[in-house]
Amino acid sequence: MKKYSGAVFFDIDGTLIETKRGIDTISENTRRAIASLNKKGYLTCIASGRTRNYLPVLGDVFEGYITCNGAVAEVDGKILFEKFVEPEVLKHFMKYMDTHGFGYILENSEQCFTTLAGNRTFQGLTGRLSKNYDCFYPITDLTEPESFRVCKLQIACDDEIEFKRIQTLFAKDFEITPHRYEIAADVAPRGTSKASGIQELIKYLEIPKENTYAFGDDYNDLQMLQTVAHGIAMTPHVPPLDDIAEYVTGTVEEEGVFHGLLHYGLISQKEM
Known part of the structure; x- marks a missing residue:
């Protein structure tokens, strides 16, 4: 399996899209930024509470998917693990x-x-x-x-x-x-979360933890932002993230993911 130099994990709702405000697709700037991460050897991975079968159409820029709040993980179409309720x-x-x-x-x-x-x-x-x-x-x-x-x-x-x-x-x-x-x-x-899915995934792929990032806004993102080296909260976000996030970026409408990646130097304006 491909070797990755790092990984960036993305929540969907309130992070990449915001259906409550009619934003149903990822912005072009954000899409290009994620494609740029792929070229640099980063795993770009969705981390969602949703199951794979009702994810929105996000395009082909993501190589990994952690779904069902961490119960299932796949990379390049291969399921790495899948956990079930007894x-x-x-x-x-x-x-x-x-x-x-x-x-x-x-x-x-x-x-x-x-x-x-x-x-x-x-x-x-x-x-x-x-x-x-x-x-x-x-x-x-x-x-x-x-x-x-x-x-x-x-x-x-x-x-x-x-x-x-x-x-x-x-x-x-x-x-x-x-x-x-x-x-x-x-x-x-019990014991399953986006965070546990991320931990298993980066261990399996031997990704250095110091090169891991995550964007989120909701309660099921709390542990995820604590688990990675660099947790980034969107605006708006649930109050508990204030004490956890290393950095707070803008709203979906303001292209918060794009600007968060710029802040950490993972992409540059030149590349866009």
């Missing part, structure tokens, strides 16, 4: 959610099944993530839902007290990371 743990979690009437989505790299198909909560939860609903199926299509190999779940819960109860009850089995804009969360196997 079947008994999944069965217990689904039973609790069904009993209490909370919706959820079961996700892996190929398919997603949901109890929320067709309802407004589902559209709110996924609408800002994907305009392609083809990979989401009603959970009734599964003969044995608990046998589906799940890398990650999303849950929808509009009761904040009950949401915190879920976090407490299942803390032993899951990393439950709230979304920024909804009372909802990503649910991944």
